[in-house]
Each structure stands twice: as structure tokens, then as C-alpha cells.
Amino acid sequence: MKKPVIGITMGDASGVGPEIIIKALSHSSIYEICTPIVIGDFKLLVRAVQLTESRAELHRIADVKESRSQYGIIDCLDIDLLPHDLPIGAVSSEAGNAAFHFLKKAVNLAQNGDIQAICTAPLNKEALHKGGHIYPGHTEILADLTGTKDYSMMLSSPNLKVIHLTTHQGLLEAIQSITPERTYKVIKLAHKTLTSAGMENPKIAVCGINPHAGENGLFGNREEEKQLIPGIEKAALEGIEVTGPYPADTLFFRAVRGDFDIVIACYHDQGHVPIKVLGLDEGVNITLGLNGNIIRTSVDHGTAFDIAGKNLADERSMIEAIRAAANLSPK
Template identity: 40%
Template sequence: MITSAHNRKFPLPRILITLGDYNGVGPEVVVKALRQLKWEGRFVPIVVGNAEVWDFYVSQLGLRAPTHRVISCSEISEVNTICLLHCDQVKVEYLQPGQPCEAAGRASGVFLETAIACACRGEGEAIVTAPICKSTLWAAGYHYPGQTEFLADKMDASSFAMMLIAGKFRVGFVTTHYPLREIASLLVPQLISEKVEVVWRELKQRFKICDPTIAIAALNPHAGEGGELGREEVEVIQPTVDRLRQKGINIQGPFPADSLFANIEQKNFDVYMALYHDQGMIPIKMYSFGKAVNYTAGLPIPRTSPDHGTAFDIAGKNKADESSMVEAINLAVQLAEEGYPRS
């Protein structure tokens, strides 16, 4: 839980930015994004990582900006420098870009835990997370299917949902990291209602959309053809949609997924609810890959991340595109600024 309000000695919002897996492209896109962004006078970047990792990539990529190293957020007093929150408990082993290893997975878990702890103490107004490797994170003892679930658990978020955002094209997810063969059994009314409602509240409260319009996708081809191609729409999804509408939520569907995401510029939905991971990821990444933002609804503060993974195949080669990290930081700052007390 967040234990304190904004620290009023800071005239600007503080954005906690984790380095992610140090052998992936996370550190590179963070360095490049901060080199590109005009952050001075807008926000305070607090990079949560390790000095050895940071220095390695800064040297490799040539970032020229004043950096202030601290071991606690309480030491931060300046607003015109990049603050490096050094996690001294991390032992950097096998710093080899492109090579996944358990040590890097453990470090990514520590970086994320540290950012969460800072946020819960009121020492940051938003979190931006660089990509992690799920398998090495798991091997290091962090048993979460992804950072979304990690954050929700550590921040005591009883209801949360993953979203992908590319401008006004927003996709929310009912399920995320599950095998496809399990999806139908997971789609129970309680779960669908929970995810729709948390996304709806987020759009109203944090994105300031007065009456969010929601479209929900069907599971089966042609929305089940009245039950001929599957009963989930008739027995589960449509009754749940009807109950949500009775609660005052402006939701329509279920719509056949093959046409729902076509010509979105001509539609007036504020968010599209996908029932499973690839159903929503494919259209939004085709629409705006490299510039979309992963967002977690339901947390006490904004959390964003780029729309890509560790990309080990190009790590350390100065080939990673920082565009999505730039967008992730920009969205985090925008949302953090909404309620930030100005002096």
C-alpha cells in the first residue's frame, strides 16, 4: 500500500525506471530514452538498477547527462540530474548482453522490488519497467508469470488488468499469460466482470474519460454463431455483458474478433477487451509495434513499460529502438502529473 502522499519538497513528479534484465535491451532503451527525452524541468528520472550495469551501458552508448548515484531515495535532493538508485545487494555476474542467466533474472527482480518499495513509501509518482526475462526471473525464485502480476501482488492490488495503449487505441485483457487450451475454462463471469470493471474505473479516474465505451471480443469464430460454433458467448460472455450494462457500464459485444479490430479509426470505443493474450496483442502490435505502451490498471500509482521483450538477439549491439520506452515514460509522466501538487 502507498503509505504517504506526494513529497512536496519535489516540484516535479519522480518517475522510477527499472533497468530490467541487464543482459537484454532494457538498459540500452532506458539510456537511449533518457538521452532523447527533454526531462529537465518536467520530471525527475530515478533509474533503479546497479551502478556497474548503468556505467557499462552509459559508456557503450555515450549518454552525456549529469548522474547522481544514491542508495536511498531519501538522498535525492536535486531535480536536474538523472538519479541512479544503486541496488547494492545485487551481485552483477555474467554481464554478457544477449545471454540470459539466472543472475540477471535475480537482479531484475530486485530492481522491481526496490522500485515498488520506493513507491509504497511515497518516493515516486509512477513506475516504468524495462523488459525482464520471465524464465530467468522464475529460476531466480520470483514465481510470477510476468511483471504485471509481480506488481499487483507486491502492491496489494486485489483487482488489476493489463492494458496495451497506442494513442487512443487501447486494449484490455481478461486473461494474460496462460496456455491457449486453458482459456475457455478460465472465462467465468466473475473474472470477465472484474477485468472489465477495473479497466472501466481506470479510464474514468486516471484517464479522465467520463463515460468510457467498451467493446468486448468473442472467443469463438463468428461469435459462436448462436451456439453452433461454441457456447461461451451464449452461456458466459453475453450474460456477463448484460449484467455489466445493468451496472451502468457502457459495454457492447461480444463481437467477432476477426472484424472487431479492423478500421479502429472509424470506431468510437475507448477500449477493446480481449479475452486472451494473442487476441489483443496481435492487432495492437500490428497497428503500432514499437510505440505502444504496456499499462497496468488497478495499481495505486501508474505503471508503464515498453511493448517489447528483452530481445536478446540484438542486446548489446546498439540496435534496440527506444521509441516504446520513450512512450512509456511519457505516459507515466502524463498520468503522474494529473494529480501532482504544483508549488
């Protein structure tokens, strides 16, 4: 079987992105499952090789077809936008602008079928905005570049998978934006994603919005009955094994125990906190529902400016993100 080509975007080059990419690609197991190609600035990758004392050879390419796909050689599609002395660990408009263009190039390659998935190193929102690109994060950029309206964020760790009804919104706005149709669509997306990955009849559980899932109207204004349950029932009628809403304070424990294959969280922190408590180093962020069936995975941590350039960054989340991209790629 032909190995998928994974485009790995450098993210904000002032952060830990370049060094975790170099460290991740020092693992031969990555090359056994995919052909990784770094989409970024070649000279900043050279700096990361020196920083990490990597023995890898860097190979600058202008086209995906020039990739050598060989362990020990790191292919870099050079998007030459940054100065060689870009400050490390600082917010930079240049780095923010470059991070956007690295991602834009990856989307173009995915749309043309030149790569089978995108894996992103972290960007910095302040730098992104200073660079002239006003987005909350990667997910919203990808949705805009692909013309996608209905998408969702999934977080995955070895013991827990979570998909979100809402993400980068204030809490009041997020709750108000949940509708039965949105609930139904995200349930369908979760089911499709897991079955496409080879899981038969996945068990899906939905979190409640209020404490104790409203406890029959005792808490809140019956948001569960109005905004969640109709969508759950509609999906269940189609044969999807989905139940809830359940109290969030016990649901994640039950999912980790193995009662459910994936949890649907209602808002950002409800889903992010349990994943990150389980371990930042193994979490993967996955964007689902992009037009063109584009696969995108990411590390589940930020640019870590405080340790950037010190060779302290842990590459495990990047390794898991690359593996997830390869596993979810079209076969």
C-alpha cells in the first residue's frame, strides 16, 4: 500500500514548532507509515537542526514530487518569508504572517491531491493578528480557506476522544449557538469519523450543558431538552448508538473507563480540560468536516515561547499528530 504524504506546517517559527518537527522526524517509525514533508522556512529549519543537534540531512524542495521519502532526510518545501535571525520566543508579525501562508500552501496542496493530510505545528494568535490575519486559530483559517461552514474540533488522546459542538466562543455565546441541528450534525460527524477509521458501531455520549445535565429542569432553562435531545433522538433513529445528555462531571470518567468511544462536549473548556489533564504530551487536535474531506491534525499545545530555543520542547504530541494524520488519510 502506498504511504500517504503528510504536509507538516511549521506554525509560528518563533515558537517550538521547528524543533518539535525536527525531533519528531528523528523517529524512524514515522517514515514507516507516511512520507512527511515540512512546509515552512528552510533556513529556520536549519537553525532547529543545529539547536537539537540532529543528524538529519535537510533537503530543500520546490515540489512535493521532489521528496526523497527517506528516514534521515527531512524534505522541506521552502516558503521563504522569514529572516534568518527571526527572534525566538517573541511575538512577531512576520512569524504570524508566515504561519498563515504555510497553512495556505498546505491547503492548496491537499485540494490538489498532492498531500493526503495536513499536520500543523502551533501558531500564536497575537502574532497571527499582528501579521494581518484576524482568526481565532487554525480551525477557523482552514474553514475559511476551504469554504466550510459546518466543521468541528476533535481532541484525541490514547484513552479519550472528544468532539465539540462549539469551540472559540465566549461561554454565553457558545451555549446560545447550540441547536438541535448542530447537535445532530456533530453526532453524525463523530460516527462517520470513527467508522471510517475502522470502528464498528461506535458508542457516542453527549455532555449536558448545565450541571447534572439540568437535572430535569432544576438547573438552567431546560437547554438540554430544547437544544440537545432532539438532535440526539434524530441521530438515534438512524441507527447511530448515541445517548445522553449526561452530567459532564462523571461522563469523562466513564469514557476513559471504556463505556464510550467518544464524548460530545458542548463548549471549549468542557472538552479541553479532561484531555489536557490526561496529558498535554499525547493529545492531538483534529479538524473534522472540512470541504474536500481534508484531514488536519495538530499538536494539542501552544507555541511555548518560554522554552522555545532551549531544546526543551517535547515532541510526543507532534509524533501522535503525524500518526493520526497518517491513520486518517484516505486509503
